[in-house]
Amino acid sequence: MFLPAGSQDETGVQIANRLKASEIFRKVTEKRNFKAISTPVVEYAHTFTNKIAGMDLQSMLKWFNSEGEIEVLRPDWTAAVARAIAKQHPSFQKWAYQGSVFRIDKDGTESRQAGIEIVHADPFLGESECLLTAVDYLKNIDINNYVIELGHTRIFEQMIAPLQLNQKEEEALRSAMYDKRMDLVEDLLINHSSEIKQDLVSLIDAYGGKEVISQYEIVWADQPELLSILDHIRKLIELLESTGLSEIIVDLGRVKNLPYYDGIMFRGFITKDGSTCFSGGRYDRLYRQFEQETSAVGLAFDVDLLAQHMITENSLSRGCIIAAPETHAIAEKYRSELPEDIVDIQYKLENEAVYHTVYEVIRENNQYKVVRK
Incomplete structure (x- = not known):
């Protein structure tokens, strides 16, 4: 079945890199004292289209709910986070999020972001911490050539x-x-x-x-x-x-x-292709819709793009155990003998080249054992 325009399937390295980028982002922000936050993927359109936020409804995926209100798939994290934390006590300043945004004016309808927001902090402190967090994160995912x-x-x-x-x-x-x-x-x-x-x-x-x-x-x-x-x-x-x-x-x-x-x-x-891996800035005025005069600054990473530029290094050895239905359980038990390896079990080996090591369950002296081919 065909996919709607802007949607796509993914496999393999892109997913693995994105999951790695996500986990490293969580660790980096946690160590820098950011508090995780998540907002619903479905929001009222007004959160993003009000006079202060000022975003274009035409670029959003939208529908009318049963009460006649326009709802949208989250098109932007900053406005959503501002709505969520406006009533939070101002003593906590640093927030981190991860998740998708949905826009129909982009190449892909769905894009994954990871970002930070710093609110109620000294303006220069907030801007400095945003930029230094970006430097820290990119270093930890081994992306070093950027401007x-x-x-x-x-x-x-x-x-x-x-x-x-x-x-x-x-x-x-x-x-x-x-x-x-x-x-x-x-x-x-x-x-x-x-x-x-x-x-x-x-x-x-x-x-x-x-x-x-x-x-x-x-x-x-x-x-x-x-x-x-x-x-x-x-x-x-x-x-x-x-x-x-x-x-x-x-x-x-x-x-x-x-x-x-x-x-x-x-x-x-x-540096390699000039693509934008993160963007952000100051947005104090966004909080005026909540009758707050405060400082607010943040940035968001394009996780899909970062995943494309991350170096894929698989240090684990990849092995395969050739078994049969009656010896599958024996092969399964042998996994514990290879705790540091990626282990696959097959009944028939189609492509030996994709594995570093191949094992086989054999019967010898009326007993089963696993041997290296």
Whole structure:
């Protein structure tokens, strides 16, 4: 039977790597004092589509329940976790989750994530702990060739403030900036100040190492808020570098891809192919829907993608015991003699090459025993 678009079966290494990644994530976050949390896979759409969360209902798998309310399969962990912990005592700050999200605007309808959320903590502490947890986790799953990117939502927001754009105009411009479309940015701002237009177009290329910060400290010398943002990013870079991480880049022209981001943003890219292995950022404003003014920051790993890039090493020897229906129990007992091996039992050996060692149950002197072939 065929599968719906966006669904797929999986076998073998991908599953094994994902399970390994999941267990290592649990151990890493537990040792860093994160508390596990899980939310229902079915939620009310309003949790994600309300004015503050601002997500697009069209991208969700949805239906009407018997009461006429729209329900969805969880499209996002951050908004779901915020709903779940909004009434929790603020003394506990660090939360970790694992599970699927469902979106119809992605290549696959279902994707597996593992993530962390830090709420009510000192802002710099929360951002630092997010990034250092990411470094710790990637090290533990033997992914070492990656780059961390830092950006900030308020750079774009402050630069367009004088334009007084309406919501539709702002979203169009934000989308053009996100796609790095210089030509489209120029077209959208054709009736606005040429100076601001040029500043935004130039910002698309404000991408690279720490030297980008130094360059824009000169450009924004008379803009204290932007200088403060640059200083904030520089401190995070210095923190990461002090732990031995050198592959860090800055994208001052990056704009938010989720409506609720409102501060620092970060992403991790696999060096081999540029794929995004984690993303996250600050989202204080998300808690205003619960009448809370607090700090909140988090990130999520793409576990499916991590599983594809993990090194598969099977150190266990793979053996096969050839038996028959009447000797199957004897073969089963012999498993205890091979406690460190992967042991298969077959009645007929089809492909000896897939095993390191082959054994056989034989009858000798009216007794059964297992011997190596």
